[in-house]
Amino acid sequence: MAELLKFIVELDRQRLDQCLTAELQQRADLGLITRSQVRNWITSGMVLVNGTAASKAGQELRSGDKVTVLSEVAAIYGDAKAEAFAFPLExxxxxxxxxxxxxxxxxxxxxxxxxxxxxxxxxxxxxxxxxxxxxxxxxxxxxxxxxxxxxxxxxxxxxxxxxxxxxxxxxxxxxERTTGRTYLALVHSTPRAKVPQQSGMLETQIGRHPRDRTKMSVVEAGGKRAVTKWQVLERMKHAALLEVVLETGRTHQIRVHMHHLGAPLVGDKLYLNEKELTPDLKKALETFGRQALHAKQLAFTHPHTGERLSFSVPLPTDMAALISAFGGQWSEPV
Incomplete structure (x- = not known):
């Protein structure tokens, strides 16, 4: 039978439903998959562990186990009748x-x-x-x-x-991490922030937050390896502008790692405690209304021509204005 997804378990003593749900949530192309859906797949015999159909959602996995999801489940997320949305894409x-x-x-x-x-x-x-x-x-x-x-x-x-x-x-x-992804991030600056150096790298595991399921967090075990590199482009009184390079692509990776370093993204309502904001910051964010994060550069090899393609887009005007409001002088390289 055709396979939709196959992966090797990295850590011992994980429940099958939890492990598979976490793996699926790292896959952008599969959309939103819930743990309830995963359990239905398992009980329907659509999930194999080491080649044998699993029968229990709570089956305990071992490091090195091979988990396979059969393609028959694709109809759950692949909607050929998705409604059209008239939107002027750039x-x-x-x-x-x-x-x-x-x-x-x-x-x-x-x-x-x-x-x-x-x-x-x-x-x-x-x-x-x-x-x-x-x-x-x-x-x-x-x-x-x-x-x-x-x-x-x-x-x-x-x-x-x-x-x-x-x-x-x-x-x-x-x-295989052969793509290139570079972001611009405006981060909140506090005395406890762990990014005083001009550049750095953070490597952790990222997993679902233990209490708030809408959030991700740095975890000691049971998460996915996440590697983020950063370089400071400009320092301001209350913030710093960073160039961030992803070596991995975990859910909310930059947002989680910056929060972990004590320098959460400016405007990030999910990971930034409002109590940490100064009056100046609150005023500057009134009209911005979102996290200050921009995927500036993307590079990959064309699958059919073999040509290495690289693209870059400027900051959106609202984020450029926000940086200026914080006193930033940085401008796009010519």
Whole structure:
């Protein structure tokens, strides 16, 4: 039978449903998958552990176990009838295999809880009326060609595949960390912030927050390896502008790592304690209304030509204005 997903368990003594849910939540192309859905897959015999169908959601896994999800579950997330959403996408590059878009703030990458229609995926349906950008896998229901995600309020570059072969090749590059992803982040500066040096690297495990399931956090065990590098571009009285490079792509990775370092993203309502804000910061953020994070650069190898492609987009005007409001003088390199 065809396979949707296969991975090797890294840590001992994990529940199958928890481990699989965490793995799926790292995959932007699969959309929002709940633990309840995962349990249904398991009881339906669609999940294999070391080649044998698992029967219990609570089955204990061992390091080195091979978990496989069969492609028959694809119909749960691959919606060939996704509604069109008329939205003026900014396309940075396009050919017959893929396109690169500059996602604005406020646009979710794909449908999820509470938003089924007004997303990048739905905008792609409107752009490609015949839904030709959906990739069919072994006759299963089509699935979107979105290869990676950005948070709803993060701006910047995303690549979208138009066919199954391109999607698989690009996904492999992200998994093997041969892509290049550079962000600009405005972070809150406090005396306890652990980023006094001009540059640095943080390597931790990131997993679901133990008490707040909407958040991710740095965990001691049971998470996914996450590596973030940063360099300070400019220091201001209450903030610092960083260039951030991702070696891995975990959910909320930059937001979680900056919070862990004591320098949360300016405007991040999920990870920033309002008590940490000065009156000046609160005033500057009144009209901004989101986290100050921009996916500025994206590089990858074209799956069909072998050419190394690199794209860059400037800061959105609202984030540039926010930096100025904080007293920043940084400007885009010419």
């Amino acid at each position: 396309v940075v590059y396009e050919d017959k295999y893929l396109l690169v878009v500059n996602k604005p703030a406020g646009l979710s990458t794909h449908p999820g809880a509470g938003n089924k229609k007004s997303t990048l995926l739905n905008a792609l349906v409107a752009r490609f009326g015949d839904q030709s950008f959906f990739a069919k896998v072994d006759g299963a229901s089509p699935r979107p060609g979105i290869v990676h995600r950005l948070d709803k309020d993060t701006t910047g570059l995303l690549v979208v595949a138009k066919d199954a072969a391109t999607h698989a090749a690009l996904s492999r590059q992200f998994a």
